Amino acid sequence: MLTITIDDEKFALNALLRQLKTIDPNGTHEGVLYVDELADKLNKRTYDVAFIDIDLKSANGISVTRVLSEKYPSMNIIIYTGHPEYKPEALDLYVSGYLVKPAYEEDIKRAL
Numbered sequence: 001m002l003t004i005t006i007d008d009e010k011f012a013l014n015a016l017l018r019q020l021k022t023i024d025p026n027g028t029h030e031g032v033l034y035v036d037e038l039a040d041k042l043n044k045r046t047y048d049v050a051f052i053d054i055d056l057k058s059a060n061g062i063s064v065t066r067v068l069s070e071k072y073p074s075m076n077i078i079i080y081t082g083h084p085e086y087k088p089e090a091l092d093l094y095v096s097g098y099l100v101k102p103a104y105e106e107d108i109k110r111a112l
Contacts, residue, residue, distance in 0.1 A: 001027040001112075005051040006038045006064070007080065012101060016051060016080060019105055023112070035059045042068075047075055049096070049112065054081035062086060065093050078111045 001024050007013040013031045020029040032038050035058050041047075050068055054061035065077055076096035079086070084100050091098065097111030 001048050002045070003027065003029045003049045003051065004038065004041055004047045005029070005031040005080070006033070006035065006056065006061075007031070007051075007053040008033050008055075008057045009053070012053070012080075016103070016108075019103075019108055023105060023109055035064060038064070042072070046072070049076045049078060051078050051080040051099075054079060054083045054086050054090075062089055062093070065090065065095060069093055069095075076112075 003020055005013060005016055010033060013033065017029050017031050030041065032041060035056065052061045052065050061079065061081065068075060068077055078097040078099060079090045079095055080099045080103060082101045087098050099107055099111055
């Protein structure tokens with residue numbers, strides 16, 4: 001599996017990447033801190049799953065999700081955030097999953 005994660009909190013980003021490597025050791029799991037880095041990566045390859053934080057310094061994760069779901073309809077998008085209050089709005093975008101930090105390995109497996 002090929003995953004991309006965007007989270008502007010480096011600690012949270014690295015924690016999720018570690019969990020993904022444990023869950024899927026043969027997969028490729030990449031992470032970025034900024035939306036422009038995400039755009040660069042998406043221009044170079046196709047990802048199976050994108051984990052998107054809601055509260056990004058440079059953008060709103062819901063807006064990012066909206067753009068990704070339109071541009072990459074076959075990509076599974078999982079919201080990974082500390083903000084449970086955005087769940088209804090995210091589900092209206094038909095995301096594949098909604099994880100509230102801290103997410104545990106079983107939660108991530110279920111979302112995948």
